[in-house]
Amino acid sequence: MNFIETGLPGVTIIEPKVFGDDRGFFFESFHAQRFADHGIDIRIAQSNVSRSARGVLRGLHYQWPRPQGKLVQVLEGEVYDVAVDIRRGSPTFGRWTACVLSAQNKRLFWVPEGFAHGFAVTSDSAVFCYHCTDVYVPEADAGVRWNDAELGIDWPLAEPVLSAKDAVAPLLSQIDPGRLPTCRQPGGSGCL
């Protein structure tokens, strides 16, 4: 497994070691100790799968309270995946980073607790699989507008297909700071 830092401390790209043979391929998509050795010490509480057609954008979502860290990957197709730091007090508050995830590149993307997450589908369809460090709590489900100009995310789609919820999500500046995660460490790691 190869762990690649991104422009946002904590957000990490993971390139698994792929074993190919005449049957196909095998790779480990998660290994608790190897992840912990790279500072990603997590317990998986819930796993989700979704399928989306080309042009769909799901996000930007987060849970507060009960923040979820997310280990995400694409099993079919390709997506443009985005993580946004929305932790109050973080030196990188409001900054984002993106990664192309696909069945072909087999990459995983670690989105820590306290970050908003979303993806846009750039293939005919995409099967998205992700593992969360806490369970879904409907009343804690929250979102930020995908095209918030202050975030300036460079999405590959101009007019995505959105859920009714995502179409009316608030701008980050419109969210009560008391409803946003807080950065645990002045240096920018963890969240409260």
Ligand SMILES: Cc1cn([C@H]2C[C@H](O)[C@@H](COP(=O)(O)OP(=O)(O)O[C@H]3O[C@H](C)C(=O)[C@H](O)[C@H]3O)O2)c(=O)[nH]c1=O
């Ligand atoms: C997230 C979730 C949803 N649901 C139910 C609630 C709705 O009736 C239905 C669809 O939910 P939603 O439209 O929020 O699904 P997505 O738009 O794919 O949201 C997810 O995709 C973005 C990219 C994320 O990062 C979040 O993990 C997650 O919010 O599934 C559940 O029962 N359990 C769950 O964990």
